[in-house]
Amino acid sequence: ETGVTQTPRHLVMGMTNKKSLKCEQHLGHNAMYWYKQSAKKPLELMFVYNFKEQTENNSVPSRFSPECPNSSHLFLHLHTLQPEDSALYLCASSQDLEVIGGDTQYFGPGTRLTVL
Amino acid sequence: QKEVEQNSGPLSVPEGAIASLNCTYSDRGSQSFFWYRQYSGKSPELIMFIYSNGDKEDGRFTAQLNKASQYVSLLIRDSQPSDSATYLCAVNSGGYSSASKIIFGSGTRLSIRP
Numbered sequence: 001e002t003g004v005t006q007t008p009r010h011l012v013m014g015m016t017n018k019k020s021l022k023c024e025q026h027l028g029h030n031a032m033y034w035y036k037q038s039a040k041k042p043l044e045l046m047f048v049y050n051f052k053e054q055t056e057n058n059s060v061p062s063r064f065s066p067e068c069p070n071s072s073h074l075f076l077h078l079h080t081l082q083p084e085d086s087a088l089y090l091c092a093s094s095q096d097l098e099v100i101g102g103d104t105q106y107f108g109p110g111t112r113l114t115v116l
Numbered sequence: 117q118k119e120v121e122q123n124s125g126p127l128s129v130p131e132g133a134i135a136s137l138n139c140t141y142s143d144r145g146s147q148s149f150f151w152y153r154q155y156s157g158k159s160p161e162l163i164m165f166i167y168s169n170g171d172k173e174d175g176r177f178t179a180q181l182n183k184a185s186q187y188v189s190l191l192i193r194d195s196q197p198s199d200s201a202t203y204l205c206a207v208n209s210g211g212y213s214s215a216s217k218i219i220f221g222s223g224t225r226l227s228i229r230p
Contacts, residue, residue, distance in 0.1 A: 004159075031215065033215070033216070040124060040222055042120065042219070042220040042221055042222045042223075043160070043204070043220040045216060045218075048215075048216045055216065056216050090159060090160075097214045097215055097216060098213050098214060098215070099148060099208060099214065099215045099218070104150060104162055104165065104215060104218075105162075105215050105218070106162075107159035107160050107161070108159055109158065109159050110159055
């Protein structure tokens, strides 16, 4: 599979569960991102990694824990989530942090998360 | 609070007509502007970007930017049913070119009726 892949595509979890979302990019990019997309709300940037180092954490609650073992893989570890965390979680990658021309972010298909 | 505003729609346009999608932004220092298309259940896909005032055309799509009035629009000519999707406006805020400074609007849902 090419581009940016995410697994699982759908996830249902209870508030006491621990689960992880996985993202893999096959584009040779250096920067990776986690976004949250809730219904009728703008995409919210959660975390940014550049060359596997975290460069931004946009005041995300600690129940979300990112991990970037290398430039191609990004994880989002989830524990003790709340029902309001139910959303589409999108991973994206870009060649670098700097956006030049149309070389911007490429998004994965997302993980639809439901917290019961 | 930097914002990007879009009418949520749905915007219903007959097939073959011109669809006009509008977006306003609050940060006067913004330099880069993007339009993404997102089909239901799919991820956003970049379809247009624009940096300079005026029009930029790519096939049936035209992006229009007016920095003085702080708006950017997307025109879709000869609308097709396959254009039915949510269109996200995104703005790179504060004069930065970093992807981490891109702010997204909530999107406008476009429906092309046969």
